Amino acid sequence: MRVPFIDLKAQHAALAEPLRQAMAAVMAECAFVGGHWVRDFEAAFAAAVGAHHCLGVGNGTDALAIALRAAGVGPGDEVITAANTFIATAEAITMAGARPVFIDCADDYLIDVEAVARAIGPATRAIVPVHLYGAPADMTALLDLARRHGLKVIADAAQAHGATHGDRPLGGLGDAICYSFYPGKILGACGDGGAIVSDDAGLIERARRLANHGSESKYRHVVEGVNSRLDGLQAAALSVKLPHLPAWVTARRHVARRYHERLSGTGLDLPDDPPWGEHAYHLYVIRVPERDRIAAALAEAGIECGIHYPTALPNLPAYAHLGHRREDFPRASAYQNEILSLPIYPELSTAQTDHVCDRLIALL
Ligand SMILES: Cc1ncc(COP(=O)(O)O)c(C=O)c1O
Structure with missing residues (x-):
């Protein structure tokens, strides 16, 4: 008996027809970037993970980097994160202009909160806890620590769609919570995709601007941003899968x-x-x-x-x-x-x- 590590074809086969129909509808409308498919998915995903607002972006790495910048993190800042995560978590901190400060894990692989407390210094601006392997980090302790030190919390939930903390999903726990829709994730697109969710409408608005070349309206670029948008085809596929x-x-x-x-x-x-x-x-x-x-x-x-x-x-x-x-x-x-x-x-x-x-x- 062969047991593959992951079997994307099994999931895809069960949803092939609705996926084909949704993608055909996007193509018929030529709604490739932006449009109602993206807006509808953003609203549905925010509700599914217990957050007020959602912004779809190009991938999970960009979600983290953009959320950090939208939270005010930049050059000269230190950001505390896990030593044992995928490199994207730390890359995003560097992409935001800050320096990653690595913290060892506890024996459950989640970030050691006491070690986080010891690492906080004058340049610390934010903490990026990782809900590693799909297990929720200890957000009660981390949010309390962050509040006492005036730090932002941008959580990496790339592996944790559907995980819970207490009796709630993870989407409301932090200043921003970042997801990846890489095809192998618990909720995966038919290509790359990512999302930032937050209860802070201002943070999501700043993130939206950063993800679209820093523009607040066409050709009015208030800052330099990046090009990182969830596209219509991925949003339609994700809307089929989310239920x-x-x-x-x-x-x-x-x-x-x-x-x-x-x-x-x-x-x-x-x-x-x-x-x-x-x-x-x-x-x-x-x-x-x-x-x-x-x-x-x-x-x-x-x-x-x-x-x-x-x-x-x-x-x-x-x-x-x-x-x-x-x-x-x-x-x-x-x-x-x-x-x-x-x-x-x-x-x-x-x-x-x-x-x-x-x-x-x-x-x-
Ligand atoms: C923990 C973690 N953070 C961030 C990312 C980055 O997501 P993406 O591949 O969508 O950029 C991933 C997935 O690859 C991940 O596993």
Whole structure:
């Protein structure tokens, strides 16, 4: 039995006809950039993630960079973020003109809030918590810390569509919350896409301007911005998919529960909901000794796994100029050699999930 790491074709096949119809309608109207498809999706997505306003942009990286700039972050500022995230989080901070300050994770991979508190200094302007793998960061503690120090919070929810914090979705927790619609995400477009949501209408208006060449009206550029807009075809595709998001997240949790049942008692470190919210399981990341041997043997058996991410950001050549040592990030540096992402998606069958568990257990 082959178990791919991700199976986009399975999701796409189930929605092929409505996707084709929606895209044909956009093409018939030539509503390629802007227009009602984008506005309708923005309104529906804001409601789905519990925010008042939404701006569609070109991708999740731009969403973060534009939201940071719209929140007033710029050159000379420091922005605190996770050491163990995808590079896009840190790239966005640099794109906004600021300097990323990396913080180690706790043993649940989420940013260590006490370490964040210790890192706050005179140049700190914002915190970018990452809802990594689909698990909500501890927003009660982070928002409280930010409030006490006058910092902005721009959350990276690229992996966390459908995750919850307390009894609410993540979209209202922070000055801005940024999403990616990269095709492999929990809610993915048929190409690149991203969104910024916020309860602050002024921030979204500034972001809208920045994302459209800094213009407040045609050819009236009040600042230099970028070109980063969600296009009509992607908005239409996302509008077809959005109503399925709750069922997809439920199905991911179902797979996660099965992994948990089968793998607890093996001594492996398994992911779980944090005490303050519910995981959306974009990724199911375990820690396993001899990770590379086990990943290779699983691949040999037709089971594809991932590693998210093989090198913590401060240990990458791209950040060598910051002069960090591995010992500065003991958890992220140790976990990069132990983490293994097992296949998880709504269409993964119980037979496939059990097959992954059987093979994995046999290799321990
Ligand atoms: C944690 C995280 N942040 C940001 C991004 C950037 O999103 P995008 O690929 O849409 O630019 C991604 C996804 O790639 C991500 O996983």
